Amino acid sequence: MTATATDIPLLSIKAQNAALAAELKEVVGRVLDSGAFIMGPENKAFDAEFAAAVGAAHALGVDSGTSALELALEAVGVGPGDEVIVPAFTFVATATAASVLGARPVFADVDPDTLTLDPKSVERLLTKKTKAIIPVHLFGQPADLDPLVSLAKARGCFIVEDCAQSHLAQYKGRPAGVFGDAAAYSFYPTKNLGAAGDAGALTTQSAETRDRLLVLRNCGRTLGAAYSYERVGHNCRLDEIQAAILRVKLKRLPAWTAARRRVAALYHAGLKDVPGLRLPPLGAGGTEPVFHLFTVRCARRDALAEHLKRRGVGCGVYYPSPLHLSPAYAALGGREGQCPISEQACREVLSLPMFAELSDADAGRVIDAVRAFFK
Numbered sequence: 168m169t170a171t172a173t174d175i176p177l178l179s180i181k182a183q184n185a186a187l188a189a190e191l192k193e194v195v196g197r198v199l200d201s202g203a204f205i206m207g208p209e210n211k212a213f214d215a216e217f218a219a220a221v222g223a224a225h226a227l228g229v230d231s232g233t234s235a236l237e238l239a240l241e242a243v244g245v246g247p248g249d250e251v252i253v254p255a256f257t258f259v260a261t262a263t264a265a266s267v268l269g270a271r272p273v274f275a276d277v278d279p280d281t282l283t284l285d286p287k288s289v290e291r292l293l294t295k296k297t298k299a300i301i302p303v304h305l306f307g308q309p310a311d312l313d314p315l316v317s318l319a320k321a322r323g324c325f326i327v328e329d330c331a332q333s334h335l336a337q338y339k340g341r342p343a344g345v346f347g348d349a350a351a352y353s354f355y356p357t358k359n360l361g362a363a364g365d366a367g368a369l370t371t372q373s374a375e376t377r378d379r380l381l382v383l384r385n386c387g388r389t390l391g392a393a394y395s396y397e398r399v400g401h402n403c404r405l406d407e408i409q410a411a412i413l414r415v416k417l418k419r420l421p422a423w424t425a426a427r428r429r430v431a432a433l434y435h436a437g438l439k440d441v442p443g444l445r446l447p448p449l450g451a452g453g454t455e456p457v458f459h460l461f462t463v464r465c466a467r468r469d470a471l472a473e474h475l476k477r478r479g480v481g482c483g484v485y486y487p488s489p490l491h492l493s494p495a496y497a498a499l500g501g502r503e504g505q506c507p508i509s510e511q512a513c514r515e516v517l518s519l520p521m522f523a524e525l526s527d528a529d530a531g532r533v534i535d536a537v538r539a540f541f542k
């Protein structure tokens with residue numbers, strides 16, 4: 168079967184942008200007319216609105232989620248010779264954020280149910296050199312933060328939460344992102360909150376960390392000074408146009424999140440009894456995931472992917488290889504069997520269509536197509 172107009176994509180930002188087109192064009196026009204493109208009123212408003220939305224004391228926009236992770240680690244003092252514990256199963260930026268600061272990423276395994284950082288694996292890897300731990304709330308599933316925070320406190324190291332995929336997720340009644348020393352968000356266009364280009368944000372509960380981040384983000388400038396530099400910094404500022412676009416979309420994020428959860432509930436109801444198919448938890452141990460992706464696992468993953476594509480159902484593999492076996496980290500001597508759950512996940516994961524505008528009828532088609540494979 169070839170692709171048709173009725174195909175169901177894995178992700179879709181077109182429907183979202185089409186519904187908001189008039190408002191988005193208006194705010195972009197407003198910024199163009201203002202001539203204020205850098206660090207203007209849109210940034211200021213976005214920082215306040217985003218902090219309120221994710222329950223953080225402070226937020227600041229930056230130019231990508233990758234920058235957010237790098238600045239967060241730098242702000243807590245990560246540097247050459249330090250170790251940063253990260254999951255082996257995540258997007259590469261979680262680890263490269265440590266590498267670019269001259270620190271060493273140490274790859275821990277993930278929990279078999281949530282595919283997020285396994286505290287027991289982390290505990291085994293802590294050393295005197297461990298400076299930070301990065302729990303990633305992967306696919307919108309909150310990592311098990313309580314034991315990770317306890318470990319960090321006991322060992323005097325920092326927690327930077329990678330919230331690139333988890334806007335508005337909750338862990339035991341509080342928002343993911345407020346448990347660590349800082350949190351990094353991505354607004355890559357396909358994220359739950361997406362810009363029209365690269366963008367990201369940092370949040371923190373500490374005014375001191377916020378001030379350090381403000382300096383690092385803006386070329387090391389002393390706060391309030393144009394040409395006085397108190398440290399070596401970076402230019403990671405968020406463009407005013409992106410901030411304006413994000414403000415329009417942020418208002419819809421709660422409704423979009425509810426819609427994602429609804430699709431996840433439909434998939435669960437339709438697929439939970441399929442033998443050989445493992446589903447992501449709908450909310451285990453007091454967590455409320457936000458389903459950036461709905462990622463199932465199955466031993467015959469590649470055949471399932473082929474079957475779905477033939478039926479016009481989009482799907483994708485996030486991620487095909489664990490980071491300890493990536494050529495980028497060959498020098499660290501990673502070996503097969505080092506993080507067995509992550510390695511198995513890479514062989515078995517398949518993400519099904521997930522976006523707020525996915526209709527019940529299309530979710531039903533996805534369910535039927537998956538069930539037909541297992542018949």
Ligand SMILES: Cc1ncc(COP(=O)(O)O)c(C=O)c1O
Nearest residue numbers: 231232233258260331353354355
């Ligand atoms: C888990 C995770 N961390 C970090 C990032 C980096 O974000 P960005 O693409 O905005 O740099 C991403 C985005 O792809 C991600 O999914």
